[in-house]
Amino acid sequence: MNPLRLFAAGTVLMFTLSMVAQQPASSTDAHPVALAPVDQHLKVLSEKLALTADQQDKARPILQEMHDGSQKLEDDQSLSADQRHAAMSELFMKSDKQMREFLTDDQKKKLDEMEAQMQGGPHDHPGGSLSSPQH
Template structure:
């Protein structure tokens, strides 16, 4: 169980970091819906939702339910990243807790097939998540 949680955290962190590249490349005046995210290097909620929607075939209803979960995780992660009083270990633990909470909430919305796709997504490399538009 702990091995699966660690794998999940590692993949989730990879997704967050991987989605950072496109966010960093967003020009300041491009009309980005989340200006602060682009400046902080974090992927926007919409970018994260888009990847999950494409990979898991989320319905419109599921997207509307997942969006606030991603927003809460995103806001929490921004706060953690900005908290200079935290040690790297504390920052890692807080990020891990935020991701685990979001993962648990999101999985409640997914059907069994989508959960399997998410499990597979977490196990395989995905070049398209690393800022490679040709993937």
């Protein structure tokens, strides 16, 4: 995957995570319990890509590993910005590739479209980013 596509995939992923984290938990409880970031990310991807229950089960550990890895990289103050970016890119590419292994062609296309929107316009994304993991 080219560096721009990788950056776009990572941006889409991080944007999705931040959007989900900002959404209020919908609960009738007086003390609503917010979903964990991985659950929120999975929910968004499930809604946008129409993931099946089996696909959700496969995606959850991938998203968890990506979340844990990105948190670890963010917390590692010994890394320069360039080192952190490179490590994040590698992490996102790996996750994207793993996700694409069980997505349908239509789901991959939808993921590519999501990534293109995040980049600010329609771009050709044959098999790249969390919509097209080629890590």
